[in-house]
Amino acid sequence: MNYHLFELINTAAGRNDQVDDAFEWMAVWLIYVLGAAAAVPVLGGLRHARAAVVRVAAVLGVAFVTGQVVAAFSTEVRPFQSHTVHQLIPHDPGPSLPSDHATAAFAVAFAVGAFLSWRWGVALSVLAVFIGFARIWTGVHYPADVLVGALIAAAAVGVVNVGGRAYDRWARRRPPSAATGH
Numbered sequence: 001m002n003y004h005l006f007e008l009i010n011t012a013a014g015r016n017d018q019v020d021d022a023f024e025w026m027a028v029w030l031i032y033v034l035g036a037a038a039a040v041p042v043l044g045g046l047r048h049a050r051a052a053v054v055r056v057a058a059v060l061g062v063a064f065v066t067g068q069v070v071a072a073f074s075t076e077v078r079p080f081q082s083h084t085v086h087q088l089i090p091h092d093p094g095p096s097l098p099s100d101h102a103t104a105a106f107a108v109a110f111a112v113g114a115f116l117s118w119r120w121g122v123a124l125s126v127l128a129v130f131i132g133f134a135r136i137w138t139g140v141h142y143p144a145d146v147l148v149g150a151l152i153a154a155a156a157v158g159v160v161n162v163g164g165r166a167y168d169r170w171a172r173r174r175p176p177s178a179a180t181g182h
Helices: 002-010 017-048 050-073 100-115 118-137 143-173
Strands: none
Touching: 002 118, 002 143, 017 050, 017 100, 017 118, 050 100, 050 143, 100 118, 100 143, 118 143
């Protein structure tokens, strides 16, 4: 099913240069646009919601480490390594699962949505979907690679949310420090 879905999407590639150019751009560069857009709520959060900004950063860390662990155990190679595909962007061979681009994009989008602004989170999630789809269109990832990246991102948000709430409960119960007077 994963290959069949990949084939449905990637077979459309290579037919129209303008469409291919758009997806090539999204596959490579849209993640930078997503990062720049995410800077708006993150920088705004530095003024009033520092704990939320720390949680966004923590989600990125948890998602990155989890993605690396999953990739280390994955035996799935990139589509162009085992099939004839329309590979529109250069990419080194290696593990395909999960997509690092999708993991990072969804981690930023979901974390911003969960901890800073749900509206920004929705907008960033739309960009993340485009990034993931473009990685399939250009022949460097399977649909499951993108889906697993999104699931890792969602799980990272859940882990950080639970950990953050536990920390908040602990911080409220802890006695004031003699050094800070708080």
